[in-house]
Amino acid sequence: MMIEKTLLRVIAKVIIPPIILFSLYVQFHGDFGPGGGFQAGVILATAFILYGLIFGVSIAREAIPAGATRIILSLGVLLYAGTGVVSMFLGGEFLDYSVLAKTQLGGQHLGIFLVELGVGMTVAGAMITIFYTFAGHVNGASCSIERRVNPNGHAPNFIERRRNVDG
Amino acid sequence: MTASAFWLVRLRNLFAVVMLFGVFSLFAAALYLVMDAVDVAFTEAAVGAGISTVLMLGTLALTHDTEKVHKKPSPISLILVLITGGVLVYGTFDMPRYGDKNAPIHQHVANRYIEKSGQEVGPPNIVTSILASYRGYDTLGETAVVFTAAIGVLAIIGRVKGQGMPTSMHARRRNEEDEPEEAAPDAQDAQISTDQETKS
Numbered sequence: 030m031m032i033e034k035t036l037l038r039v040i041a042k043v044i045i046p047p048i049i050l051f052s053l054y055v056q057f058h059g060d061f062g063p064g065g066g067f068q069a070g071v072i073l074a075t076a077f078i079l080y081g082l083i084f085g086v087s088i089a090r091e092a093i094p095a096g097a098t099r100i101i102l103s104l105g106v107l108l109y110a111g112t113g114v115v116s117m118f119l120g121g122e123f124l125d126y127s128v129l130a131k132t133q134l135g136g137q138h139l140g141i142f143l144v145e146l147g148v149g150m151t152v153a154g155a156m157i158t159i160f161y162t163f164a165g166h167v168n169g170a171s172c173s174i175e176r177r178v179n180p181n182g183h184a185p186n187f188i189e190r191r192r193n194v195d196g
Numbered sequence: 197m198t199a200s201a202f203w204l205v206r207l208r209n210l211f212a213v214v215m216l217f218g219v220f221s222l223f224a225a226a227l228y229l230v231m232d233a234v235d236v237a238f239t240e241a242a243v244g245a246g247i248s249t250v251l252m253l254g255t256l257a258l259t260h261d262t263e264k265v266h267k268k269p270s271p272i273s274l275i276l277v278l279i280t281g282g283v284l285v286y287g288t289f290d291m292p293r294y295g296d297k298n299a300p301i302h303q304h305v306a307n308r309y310i311e312k313s314g315q316e317v318g319p320p321n322i323v324t325s326i327l328a329s330y331r332g333y334d335t336l337g338e339t340a341v342v343f344t345a346a347i348g349v350l351a352i353i354g355r356v357k358g359q360g361m362p363t364s365m366h367a368r369r370r371n372e373e374d375e376p377e378e379a380a381p382d383a384q385d386a387q388i389s390t391d392q393e394t395k396s
Binding site for chain 2: 055059060061062063064065067068071072074075078082099102103105106109110113124126133134137138140141144145147148151152154155156158159160162163164165166
């Protein structure tokens, strides 16, 4: 059991940075290859969810707090709709990016960039929020997700205890 | 893919069902890939095989592992399913063949996207320029749907117990005003979010 857990932890530590890097690639290279904000957001969320599954949700919450994911979630939609509103103020129609920069192509490029970023933020925020909500519930009851993956669960308990002592 | 679908129906252990669902999604992603729909395959692999598996496991942890076995299946439901399936299969006979260049979908706006999107929008990936620029409203709607789903989950089960904003707000409100009104707004919230979830 112990060996399996060590394996899981080591492998997770090795693959989480490439996952995040890949999500950034998918996010910002979506104009040229397959991908875009939605896929990038999901992949980014997967990195944090993997972290939460293996190291415990409470530690994942320290890496990225639940409040932060909610703010990211809302900011994404705001960024998307805000891009549309800005293009309205600059004299175009809602979500007409051509007016955002001097040339039409430049404006479109900037607009797509911002919009895809908004989608990515919303999707990542939403997925992590949903995961935290489910896992928080389970944690409160008797943490079967964590038990399933991480039967001993020393670290999360320790952290939780410390947090309780701190106040 | 078909085999895994049949297996899914037969299984009673929901843990295995969730895993098999991931396998099914992966097959679907491979199928999209074969049909050159790379973006869709990408999404299917990430969402269907990745995230939704984790979320369904989370749901399982909140409920039970094994499906309740119902009484014997009634013949009426079997007949209904057969009829519906038959009608659906009959409907596919009207669809154009895969890759048919006279199909309606290739006659409408697709040509313009393919010919003009380079000059009008720019990115070499036409899928991106369609999603983000030509169909910007739709994508805004999709983003709002994802947002609403997260808000719905938070509203339904996020506030019962644990850390975070909704609960603390809840607790604070309970402390401040002693509470004949409290039950009513909560029920309303839950109602609204259930509706939203159904829509999304």
